[in-house]
Amino acid sequence: xxxxxxxxxxxxxxxxxxxxxxxxxxxxxxxxxxxxxxxxxxxxxxxxxxxxxxxxxxxxxxxxxxxxxxxxxxxxxxxxxxxxxxxxxxxxxxxxxxxxxxxxxxxxxxxxxxxxxxxxxxxxxxxxxxxxxxxxxxxxxxxxxxxxxxxxxxxxxxxxxxxxxxxxxxxxxxxxxxxxxxxxxxxxxxxxxxxxxxxxxxxxxxxxxxxxxxxxxxxxxxxxxxxxxxxxxxxxxxxxxxxxxxxxxxxxxxxxxxxxxxxxxxxxxxxxxxxxxxxxxxxxxxxxxxxxxxxxxxxxxxxxxxxxxxxxxxxxxxxxxxxxxxxxxxxxxxxxxxxxxxxxxxxxxxxxxxxxxxxxxxxxxxxxxxxxxxxxxxxxxxxxxxxxxxxxxxxxxxxxxxxxxxxxxxxxxxxxxxxxxxxxxxxxxxxxxxxxxxxxxxxxxxxxxxxxxxxxxxxxxxxxxxxxxxxxxxxxxx
Amino acid sequence: xxxxxxxxxxxxxxxxxxxxxxxxxxxxxxxxxxxxxxxxxxxxxxxxxxxxxxxxxxxxxxxxxxxxxxxxxxxxxxxxxxxxxxxxxxxxxxxxxxxxxxxxxxxxxxxxxxxxxxxxxxxxxxxxxxxxxxxxxxxxxxxxxxxxxxxxxxxxxxxxxxxxxxxxxxxxxxxxxxxxxxxxxxxxxxxxxxxxxxxxxxxxxxxxxxxxxxxxxxxxxxxxxxxxxxxxxxxxxxxxxxxxxxxxxxxxxxxxxxxxxxxxxxxxxxxxxxxxxxxxxxxxxxxxxxxxxxxxxxxxxxxxxxxxxxxxxxxxxxxxxxxxxxxxxxxxxxxxxxxxxxxxxxxxxxxxxxxxxxxxxxxxxxxxxxxxxxxxxxxxxxxxxxxxxxxxxxxxxxxxxxxxxxxxxxxxxxxxxxxxxxxxxxxxxxxxxxxxxxxxxxxxxxxxxxxxxxxxxxxxxxxxxxxxxxxxxxxxxx
Numbered sequence: 001x002x003x004x005x006x007x008x009x010x011x012x013x014x015x016x017x018x019x020x021x022x023x024x025x026x027x028x029x030x031x032x033x034x035x036x037x038x039x040x041x042x043x044x045x046x047x048x049x050x051x052x053x054x055x056x057x058x059x060x061x062x063x064x065x066x067x068x069x070x071x072x073x074x075x076x077x078x079x080x081x082x083x084x085x086x087x088x089x090x091x092x093x094x095x096x097x098x099x100x101x102x103x104x105x106x107x108x109x110x111x112x113x114x115x116x117x118x119x120x121x122x123x124x125x126x127x128x129x130x131x132x133x134x135x136x137x138x139x140x141x142x143x144x145x146x147x148x149x150x151x152x153x154x155x156x157x158x159x160x161x162x163x164x165x166x167x168x169x170x171x172x173x174x175x176x177x178x179x180x181x182x183x184x185x186x187x188x189x190x191x192x193x194x195x196x197x198x199x200x201x202x203x204x205x206x207x208x209x210x211x212x213x214x215x216x217x218x219x220x221x222x223x224x225x226x227x228x229x230x231x232x233x234x235x236x237x238x239x240x241x242x243x244x245x246x247x248x249x250x251x252x253x254x255x256x257x258x259x260x261x262x263x264x265x266x267x268x269x270x271x272x273x274x275x276x277x278x279x280x281x282x283x284x285x286x287x288x289x290x291x292x293x294x295x296x297x298x299x300x301x302x303x304x305x306x307x308x309x310x311x312x313x314x315x316x317x318x319x320x321x322x323x324x325x326x327x328x329x330x331x332x333x334x335x336x337x338x339x340x341x342x343x344x345x346x347x348x349x350x351x352x353x354x355x356x357x358x359x360x361x362x363x364x365x366x367x368x369x370x371x372x373x374x375x376x377x378x379x380x381x382x383x384x385x386x387x388x389x390x391x392x393x394x395x396x397x398x399x400x401x402x403x404x405x406x407x408x409x410x411x412x413x414x415x416x417x418x419x420x421x422x423x424x425x426x427x428x429x430x431x432x433x434x435x436x437x438x439x440x441x442x443x444x445x446x447x448x449x450x451x452x453x454x455x456x457x458x459x460x461x462x463x464x465x466x467x468x469x470x471x472x473x474x475x476x477x478x
Numbered sequence: 479x480x481x482x483x484x485x486x487x488x489x490x491x492x493x494x495x496x497x498x499x500x501x502x503x504x505x506x507x508x509x510x511x512x513x514x515x516x517x518x519x520x521x522x523x524x525x526x527x528x529x530x531x532x533x534x535x536x537x538x539x540x541x542x543x544x545x546x547x548x549x550x551x552x553x554x555x556x557x558x559x560x561x562x563x564x565x566x567x568x569x570x571x572x573x574x575x576x577x578x579x580x581x582x583x584x585x586x587x588x589x590x591x592x593x594x595x596x597x598x599x600x601x602x603x604x605x606x607x608x609x610x611x612x613x614x615x616x617x618x619x620x621x622x623x624x625x626x627x628x629x630x631x632x633x634x635x636x637x638x639x640x641x642x643x644x645x646x647x648x649x650x651x652x653x654x655x656x657x658x659x660x661x662x663x664x665x666x667x668x669x670x671x672x673x674x675x676x677x678x679x680x681x682x683x684x685x686x687x688x689x690x691x692x693x694x695x696x697x698x699x700x701x702x703x704x705x706x707x708x709x710x711x712x713x714x715x716x717x718x719x720x721x722x723x724x725x726x727x728x729x730x731x732x733x734x735x736x737x738x739x740x741x742x743x744x745x746x747x748x749x750x751x752x753x754x755x756x757x758x759x760x761x762x763x764x765x766x767x768x769x770x771x772x773x774x775x776x777x778x779x780x781x782x783x784x785x786x787x788x789x790x791x792x793x794x795x796x797x798x799x800x801x802x803x804x805x806x807x808x809x810x811x812x813x814x815x816x817x818x819x820x821x822x823x824x825x826x827x828x829x830x831x832x833x834x835x836x837x838x839x840x841x842x843x844x845x846x847x848x849x850x851x852x853x854x855x856x857x858x859x860x861x862x863x864x865x866x867x868x869x870x871x872x873x874x875x876x877x878x879x880x881x882x883x884x885x886x887x888x889x890x891x892x893x894x895x896x897x898x899x900x901x902x903x904x905x906x907x908x909x910x911x912x913x914x915x916x917x918x919x920x921x922x923x924x925x926x927x928x929x930x931x932x933x934x935x936x937x938x939x940x941x942x943x944x945x946x947x948x949x950x951x952x953x954x955x956x
Contacts, residue, residue: 394671
């Protein structure tokens, strides 16, 4: 019977064998050098490890896992360390080894005629986007960490971002995988097919499993034709019900050409004005809600802008939109997106912020925000809800900034009350406690409260059979 | 230790208990009445059963499975009995009971604002399409059996069809499931969310598992805005390489508005002329290849037709397309589609036909057809390849009609040689031996030859833990 992985330190002998696999140049053991890998960027999670390994190929990953599995050593896979639920950080006991795939960052093949890119897990998302652009294709996964997050992490967490509305999440963008199982066996599922009904869908089992069922080492990703033009508008609305009406209208008018539909609350403008005045409010006056939307077109014939303008004219006419600006230049569109991307950052300047990444059926989104705001005022008078996100996906980043003047630590000590209320409401409305960030360490304890026993049994059973010794990212997800 | 399910007959006592669950009015035991359920429509598979049960709700399905699991009785779920690989037909021993969900055909909820439809497994695909249309939405799954195939079967086989290019297959169109496990436990995974990263993706494990891991009883399906207009063209080309060029061009010009791109061989026109003269060739002269393509538009402003005409002008100019017709009316577009939908039927009149539903990377499709045709001529001189299908998905229905004058049975006796050559070539080119039809009985023996040991191990392991007594559709898939 093996011990529980992660509870006792690996022996020096094991560490030496693991080091030998990748070569001494590709390990880190110095605590100072390990430090950046051991802290999650917002400072919420800290860990320790005796050894960080940087394998150079899939075979080395397989050898590492074989030894780890035989010796009961816990293995934490880490991509760009940009995760938001602590999945990529080892526990503090310091007995888990860390697997860093950043050396495995090659484009293996790119096939524009098949619209596929086969790329290794350690490549950054930006590298994948660039590789696609070089052959006049689009890899549409897009999120603010794209310069540093890695494909392996994107797939392991089923990343979302701003283009899910039109192109789907990481799951929808993946056709095939190469995975190393807990015992070191390599599964070659690198198929670049849009239709393949030969047996059970193993690919989707690993996508979103946060490194707890296997280590993704490479993937076949879907590419798309590159839009020739994009038109963006930043518009103001009186209520989230109006945002819902605008979404219905935008969908009807633009169909699949509607490539983004993000909502932003007024409080964001107040925060920007105070702390980041370089982020300019695109509109002259203040409004309760804003939407940043984008329409794309395959041909450079101005039709994206015409569709967007037609839509806005109709929305003004119907008194759904009260003010708005269509980007007159690429620079102005970029400014709209820059504002959108800095919504997380600006909250830092107003003290503690409780972050709840939830989703609800689209039809319930206005009700969710209305009721959650009321609930926050009850739990913590003066707390300042800052709900924003991907309206078109029903995905609300329901963040709550602390009351003005309150002690930050005292506020964050109430995290579970505040987040718990938002989660409870999301679940009541048929929603999810994690839309796109995953479970990791942060929400692991909550999982049994939102899943029925049968679902928990299936998840535990899958974990048990695919990782019987429990070496893969223990203490995460399940 | 239980016997192997399906090897011994259920006792009269068990049959009585099962009958009691659904009520005597909802069982069939007479062999004459059972006959239509026991034969696959092309006559390739025949089976026998002592009892066909028509449960009225999920709880009854659960009770049936509980008893079956305890007693080791094999259960074959059957939808509209339109499957093409024999997955829905019990074995000939006559010891397996059949579960028919046609009474469970209710729309549970429809939420146009969330673009979701929650519907029971026994509803036909056409019912789902109609329910969506009633609230001005599109459920885009579309295939020739849509009037009789059922949602449960569509999801269990991950159905494809003619709109996969734009909207994805059944997997991509499903957000949530209700599933009864082998032991009768009910999993309520009926979530209508576009983003939900809370643990392992169980939904996709059941989709495409052909009733061997659980019985799907209801689903939350994705709806889309209904296109306001569609323009269709039927064009002629000299070679499949030109078809590939046209696809690249169509994709670039129309982007996501390209909603269908089907290819058809010349031999189809010869068969129609001979056997179904009511199906008119849309063009005056004969050509080696044809493409039926469709461009959709969200607004009724004629832009779909303009895009299609612009594209065709460009393709004529580049000498990729040699002849063509844009549908001048809905009736003419319907005639194009009618021709496409009768491609399977017309082959019947030319004797035996070996059917191979394969996919390859799009970039390899012309090579696949060229080499497969040469191989057929080598194996069986005079055999007549009839390759057609969903070019945009890399999906070739590589059918081969018998040589003129050959004995049909003698020809079909060579099925394995002929299909084997096509499968081998598809696999060599990175393709799949089943693009959209599944594995069922037909391709079960082939599976280990196209999957690596690790993949087979994972599939067997999943089957073992989710259906430890092996009662669910034994002898199918795995």
